[in-house]
Amino acid sequence: MQQPGPPRFCTVGESIELAPRDPDPNASYEWSVHEKPTQSELSTPEETVWHVEPDVPGIYRFELETPDGQYVQRVRAFPDVRRLTSFDLERGRLPDHDPDDVSLMGPFNEHLFDREHPTLEDGIYQYEIDLPPGTHRYGYIAGDDFENAVWEEVEVPGPGKPRVFLEGPDDPVDGSETTITADTTPGTDSEYDADELAVEFYVDDRDELTDDDLEVDSQEARVPIADLEGPVRIHAVAVGERHSIADCVIVHPDGRVERRNDPPEWARDAVVYEIFVRSFTDEATFESLERRIPYLESLGVDCLWLTPVLESPTKHGYHITDYFDTASDLGTREEFESFVDRCHESGIRVVFDLVINHTAREHAAFDMSAACVPEYEDWYVWESLEESGVDPDELAPEIGSENPREDYAPPARTTPDGETEVAQYYFNWRGIPNVNYDSLAVRSLFLSVVDEWVDVVDGFRCDVAWGVPHGFWKEIYERVKSQDSEFLLLDETVPREPEYAESEFDVHYDTTLYSALRDVGNGDRSGDAVLEAATAPRRxxxxxxxxxxxYVENHDETRYLEECGPQAQRAAVTAVLTLPGVPMIYYGQERGATEYRQLMPWEGDGEATTFHRRLVDARHESPALSRGELVDVDWEVVSEGDSDAVVAYARETDDETVAVVLNFGADPVHVRVDRDLEPTDLVTGEERDLERADEGTVLEVEDAAVVPVRSDK
Structure with missing residues (x-):
């Protein structure tokens, strides 16, 4: 199966990576350009892994010659929507510094340090760059002072991406064709109405039909099924000023249409609990984790996310030295599988960290790559000293120094030609060099890693997902889903990007809500920011x-309780467990933990634990809280108090509506909402004192209220 994958969609000037799937590192592969738009000057590459940048809009058809035969890869390129913008910062916002030492980084350059340098004019640092419409984050660093880096955002004006959702018959159909319907939504600030959006349908080149077999009428496609011998994948994008994330369905020979991109059904109702594995118990072993499963049962959580459990020299485990065995200090593989089995008996799924953007600097492959062993020479991204941005004075003082790793010197090697090269790494992460996905051997290795664990756990939380090519994630997605359609893929992409939802990941980090909850808890933003963040994915x-x-915290962040206090924490946790999405509890937050990777405070705050248990129970027992639509309510603070610290909303289904009122402030407030509320709080179980007023209800809120709306039925 060396066909390079489904149709790809991009804009002019955007680089996408094309590669053979499941490659043989010792085989020969060759790309050719079969079709391209008339004005394109794109030429055939010499590399097996091709980073192609379409130069004009249109459809490109590439062919890949492999030992198994010839395969087609299509790319649809849309017009360039980037606009010139500037990353600005006042000089005085950085600590004392030499302007020549200032650099900036962010998602725009994959967080590579000391690569981009601004100009300084009239006390303002500026860096101009072309970017698509949307919010873009950047950070200025003086020298190597990461701790005092200043992070900002800039909003590039312009319409957002439209959205498309494909549907078709769930049951077999009579007749010789079946129909796929596209439900479209215009992007934010778009001049298009939904029915004005174009929809482009594409048959997957790996399947038996072609685009010419489809009969397309506006936002519908009729697919012939009379002679189908097997399933056919149909992809579609909505097009306005910009193009949407592509959706995909599978058309079966009997006319049934199966959605391809939907996450596992169980994930829609799950409550995730993250465990930092070497801090959850004193013993820090799989056996000790297994003995604490009754506690997890008592919390009512459905899914565990474990930080890395594979061999590593670090406490956090993200520097991996052996991908095929568990960490010796945690226990044997048999003990890990016993823990997973015991979780399954309790109805708890287990997700663990898949770390494939980098390896530990101590990994055997890195040693051999650093030593220029031919088979491993290209396993990592090696750059010239000048290209890396590393100051030569930071390198080990001399070739053969005793242990540059202990001094945290940049990872480097000397080539047979005597040139110094530095292994690429993100931020200041010198201990975890980036692997090179242009190497077929690296791709083959990590596909083997996926195969090794896919039958053991129920999902992967994919560390630094933004550093791994989209094409490889698409390959992993198809690989794991073909073995287990209920397998979960969660991406760590900071900030998140919608492109990772295109047949790559089921669940995405919500850094937007995380930041909003921190800001509201600290009094830096009003409570309305919570709803703005919760609805941001659509925009x-x-x-x-x-x-x-x-989530309110995780293993990379400070504790919410320590930063914002207990009352704000109760409001923030209530938001996480009553808003749409997949709520996550980080171990210890329910026990009063104040340090981000501290030992689990088993003798901690029982009252906070009870509060978390009741919230989880309320979410599980209320269809509105778990799957209901998020709807606005009109509300106002009618007593003295900080109205900026308050927000209210509702979740509703056809049969149930639940109102949620949150108060992040220090003092209780009386809030009027425009709904007729029931008195029983779904979390505390207590009867609230309610006052009917102005076609609504007034209630006192100390931190959070979760109450049913009286039904008119």
Whole structure:
């Protein structure tokens, strides 16, 4: 199966990576350009892994010659929507510094340090760049002072991405064709109405039909099924000023249409609990984790996310030295599988960290690559000293120094020609060099890693997902889903990007809500920011099927309780567990933990634990809280108090509506909402004192209220 994959969609000037799937590192592969738009000057590459940048809009058809035969890869390029913008910062916002030492980084350059340098004019640092419409984050760093880096955002004006959702018959159909319907939504600030959006349908080149077999009428496609011998994948994008994330369905020979991109059904109702594995118990072993499963049962969580459990020299485990065995300090593979089995008996799924953007610097492959062993020479991204941005004075003082790793010197090697090269790494992560996905051997290795664990756990949380090519994630997605359609893929992409929802990941980090909850808890933004963040995925162009993991803290962040206090924490946790998405609890937040990777405070805050248990129970027991639509309510603070610290909303289904009122402030407030509320709080179980007023209800809110709306039925 070396066919390079489904049709790809991009804009002019955007680079996409094309590669053979499941490659043989010792085989020969050759690309050719079969078709391209008339004005395109794109030429055939010499590389097996091709980073292609379409130069004009249109459809490109490439062919890949492999030992198994010839395969087609199509790319649809849309017009360039980037606009010139500037990353600006006042000089005085950085600590004392030499302007020559200032650099900036962010998602725009994959967080590579000391690569981009601004100009300084009239006390303002400026860096001009072409970017698509949307919010873009950047950080200025003086020297190597990451701790005092200044992070900002700039909004590039312009319409957002439209959205498309494909549907078709769930049951077999009579007749010789079946119909796929596209439900479209215009992007934010678009001049198009939904029915004015064009929809482009594409048959997957790996399947038996062609585009010419489809009969397309506006936003519908009729697919012939009379002679189908097997399933056919149909992809579609909505097109206005910009193009949408592509959706995909599978048409079966009997006319049934199966959605391809939907996340596992169980994930829609799951409550995730993250465990930092070496801090959850004193013993820090799989056996000790297994003995604590009754506690997890008592919380009512459905899914565990474990930080890395594979061999590593670090406490956090993200520097991996052996991908095919568990960490020796945690226990044997048999003990890990016993823990997973015991979780399954309790109805708890287990997701663990898949770390494939980098390896530990201590990994055997890195040693051999650094030593220029031919088979491993290209396993990592090696750059010239000048290209890397590393100051020569930061390198080990001399070739053969005793242990540059202990001094945290940049990872480097000397080539047979005597040239110094530095292994690429993100931020200041010198201990975890980036692997090179242009190497077929690297791709083959990590596909083997996926195969090794896919039958053991229920999903992967994919670390630094933004550093791994989209094409490889698409290959992993198809690989794991073909073995287990209920397998979960969660991406760590910071900030999140809708492109990772296109047949790559089921659930995405919600850094937007995380930041909003921190800002509201600190009094830096009003409570309305919570709802603005909760609805941001639509504005950002995420498709309807995408799920977002909501949380107040994780293993990379400070504790919310320590930063914002207990009352704000109760409001924030209530938001996480009553908003749409996949809520996540980080171990210890329910026990009063104040340090981000501290030992689990087993003798901690029982009252907070009870509050978390009741919230989880309320979410599980209320269809509105778990799957209901998020709807606005009119509300106002009618007593003295900080109205900016308050927000209210409702979740509703056809049969149930639940109102949620949150108060992040220090003092209780009386809030009027425009709904007729029931008195029983779904979390505390207590009867609230309610006052009917002005076609609504007034209630006192100390931190959070979760109450049913009286039904008119």
């Amino acid at each position: 950002e162009g995420f498709p309807e099927w995408s799920l977002h993991m909501r």
